[in-house]
Amino acid sequence: MIVGIDLGTTHSLIGTYSEHGPRLFPNALGDVLTPSVVSVDGDTILVGQAARDRLVSHPQHTVAAFKRWMGTNRETFLGKRAFRPEELSALVLRSLVADAEAALGERVTDAVISVPAYFSDAQRKATRAAGELAGLRVERLVNEPTAAALAYGLQQRDRESRFLVFDLGGGTFDVSILEMFEGVVEVHASAGDNYLGGEDFLGVLLQAFFDDQGVKVSALEAMELARVSRALELAKRTLSGASEASVDVQLGGKPVQWTIDEARFLRLCEPLVQRMRAPLERAMRDAKLSPSQLDEILLVGGASRMPMVAKMVSRMFGRLPLRHIDPDQAIALGATVAAGLKARDARLEEVILTDVCPYTLGTEVARQSEDGTYQAGFFQPIIERNSTVPVSREDQFFPIQDHQKVLALPVFQGENPMVANNVRLGEIQVKLDPRRPKHENGVTVRFTYDVDGLLQVEVTEHATGKRHELVLEQNPGLLSAAEIRERLAKLEGLKIHPREHQENLAVLARAERLYEEYLGARATLAQWIAAFRAALDSQDTARIDHDRKAFSAGLDEIEANA
Incomplete structure (x- = not known):
């Protein structure tokens, strides 16, 4: 059985494609939304709503929003044990799979998991590792905006159409421009911000509250901060449908009542709204489209419920966006459709899903200044961002000195002209014949990026035709295959409530x-x-x-x- 999973920052969902269409499975509490929260109670692991409530009562033993740490080697101590983001995500996945197996009455082994379109190579590999730690075979990672399009059934249109998906979740923001034609869903451009979401709007409220009370966040105990955070989260939701919201909490042992109106909330959030505009404008530029050339605009992600979001999108594009599907469920519903397509479900017409490389990939070069000296540290793109994958590009490079012995070709990912501000993925070194002048010691460098996020670097020497290869399967901060096996064994030994x-x-x-x-x-x-x-x-x-x-x-x- 193959399932579709939305592994979210705030909530996660699981479902499958059935004879009646997409079907989401409820958890033990009867809700299809499972909080992406993990807590340790003695020797026992709690996941979901029980863990979420313990954010208030036991904040030192509970963690949330760890999706933002995927692709890093950050560890969180809960009880006596340290957990990596992949392991925390795996515990959420295990809970979801248990819910699916209870509903289906059969074992779940395969999954399609949605990821933000702007997730980096490292973050995608970390998501696959989380699936493996949960005992799943991850058949595909589907971009969240693509999943949203599938949920809306845009692939069933009988005419060519272009649309923009605006996805603002709890922790990440994505915008993608897609085109549908003849059974193909093609991504033209993706942009986003992996550190912008509903949690940041909550952070704005928190800061305003503490400023008004003259209290520094650092002075609060974890339990008190968690209690205030929960109250303000409820206030944020209230402001989505009311002109003001009130909060009654205990602060320093004293009752505090605080009120905020919609106008002030809008002013406080203006910097965050402006941050959303930049990815929107970048995606439109990369796709070489004007707003009038878009057929539809989809609004998905739980944080998109905030009125200020819909107003900003409507002003930018001069029309109202579509949002008739529950924004919390849209991506999960689309992931189930993607799972059905992967399983070749006869009820679905075949759709080809294409993807793009979300970041520019290239190497470091030195540039010659007017006085003839060379300055190192410049980024030379080879595969530009938003290139449709699989993609292969090449360029030629030469040493800067005659009789040079080694040519180093580091590999970087990013958009900055200086490599120091981009992400280093690895390096390949080529031994040169020092007897040759620099113009005879050139190389051709080819980058090949496939649908699984694997980058192959191939270097061919001009003089000899000798080839060198580097396959970047692991990025810094990711688990190796041996480490995954070791941590899988440790996870198996954890006591998790049935x-x-x-x-x-x-x-x-x-x-x-x-x-x-x-x-x-x-x-x-x-x-x-x-x-x-x-x-x-x-x-x-x-x-x-x-x-x-x-x-x-x-x-x-x-x-x-x-």
Whole structure:
């Protein structure tokens, strides 16, 4: 069974393509959205809503938004163990797969996983590694904007069309321009910002709140900061449909009431809105299109619900965007369609999905100044960004000195004219014949980039025809095959609560969060928590189910009256 997965910064979803079309699977709590949060409770790993509630009650043992760290070697300590971003993502994937297997009644082994279009080579490989650590064979990584297009069914149009996908999620922002023609979905241009999303708009609210209170964030305990963050997240959502939002929290042991209106929120977020304009303009320039040449504009990603986002897009392109599919679900629904295409589902017409290289790839060169001296450190592009993959390009290079012994050809990824500001991927060195002058010691360098994000560098010496090759399968900060095997074994040894216990864990975590947030309800909550733990100890399934429903209803009432 092959599934489609949206591995998101804030939430993740899983589904498959069925006889009734795309189908998303609910988790143990009945929700198709599973928070991308991991927490450690003693020797046990919690994933999803239970972990999310522990961001307030146990922030030192809980982590979220780790998708932003994919492709780096950053480690997070939870309990006694350090986790890499790939491992944290793998734990979320395992939870999703358990939900899918419970719904399907069969084992899930293969997956199509969506990634931001602007994810780098390293981030894509890290996503594949996460899938492998979760026990999945990742059949394909599909760009999130392409998945959104599939969800909207634009591939079924009987005429050629061009459209722009605006994808603002919890942690990343992507814009892609795609064209549909004769069963082909071709990406013309992609741009984005891997560090811009709903979390940043929350950060703006946090800063405004603490500025108004005259409090420095660094002075707060983790638990207090988590409690305020959650309250402001709810305020941010309120502002999507109301002119103002109020927050009541405890700060330093004292009650604080704070109100913010939509106008001030807009002013505070203006720098973030301007950051969204730059990728939009870059994508349009790269695609060589004007707004009038676009047939549709799609708005997806949970953070795109903010009115300021739709207004900015409407002003830029002079029309209202499409957003009739739930923006939280659009990418996951498209990933299930991509999974169906990969499985050659007979209910789907064959569609060819093309991709582009999101970053420019090249090498370092020295340039001669007017006084005849050479200055090193300049970036020489070989494959320009937004080239349709697979792609192969070549260029010629010569040493800067006669009788040079070695020609070093480092490989870089990025858009800056200086290599110091780009990402170094590796290097290939060619031994030269020192008896030859520089014009006889030239080489032809060919870069080949394929659909799996693998870059092959081939160097051919002009004088001898000798060839040298470098295949960049691993980037700095990525796990090697041996490290993946080692960490897979360690993950297998982790104690993860079975899916059927998730509802009980979630209601306890929620109660503990409310205990932290609402001082007036503490006595009642402590009594309820003790009573429910006693029910769990009884191992009486009927009693546990009955008490959990009553417990949840009581928690609903506390939140409603707070």
